[in-house]
Amino acid sequence: AWAELVKAARAAGLPSPLLLPVSGYRSPERQKRLWENALKKYGSREKARRWVAPPGGSAHQTGRAIDLYLGGKNASENVAKLRALPAYAWLMANASRFGFYPYDREPWHWEYNPRAS
Numbered sequence: 001a002w003a004e005l006v007k008a009a010r011a012a013g014l015p016s017p018l019l020l021p022v023s024g025y026r027s028p029e030r031q032k033r034l035w036e037n038a039l040k041k042y043g044s045r046e047k048a049r050r051w052v053a054p055p056g057g058s059a060h061q062t063g064r065a066i067d068l069y070l071g072g073k074n075a076s077e078n079v080a081k082l083r084a085l086p087a088y089a090w091l092m093a094n095a096s097r098f099g100f101y102p103y104d105r106e107p108w109h110w111e112y113n114p115r116a117s
Contacts, residue, residue, distance in 0.1 A: 001112060002066060005098040009090055018087045022074055022108065023067040026060040050105060051076045059103075059111050066100075067108045074108040082107040 006019050026034070031053070038052035039045065045054075052058075059065035070087040072078055082088055088107050095101065099114030 001098045001100070001114065005095060005100060008094065008098070009087075012090060012094075014087055014090055017069055018071055019068050019091075021066050022069050023060065024065070025063045026058060028055050028061060031055045031058050031061055064112045065103075066110055066112070067106075068110060070108055074106070079105070079107060 002021070009019050010016070032055045034052050035048065035054050038048035042048040042051070053060075055061075060067075067074055068087075068091070070082050070091075071085045072082050074082070091100070091110065092102065095110060099112050100110040101113055103109040103111060
């Protein structure tokens with residue numbers, strides 16, 4: 001589904017490396033490291049949880065989530081800029097055709113949840 005999404009995006013004029021994966025499946029160990037780093041960065045569980053799921057709570061651990069390159073740095077301090085990029089606008093208009101849906105807080109994070117046929 002992701003390959004078909006990228007094929008359609010390229011046909012629509014979005015060049016590589018836009019929409020290439022930055023992160024996909026994460027092991028429990030990797031998710032734990034990311035969570036611990038977020039706790040240090042944000043200073044509290046509540047603030048860290050806005051940007052990183054604790055181990056066992058991330059769709060990345062199921063293999064359904066993918067973080068895509070939109071043309072800027074994927075970071076909490078860059079959300080507004082990412083939402084203004086053409087790659088994000090294209091995803092918002094087209095990704096659901098391929099079974100991908102956005103995660104509101106993170107413009108780079110998309111989850112695969114195809115409709116049952």
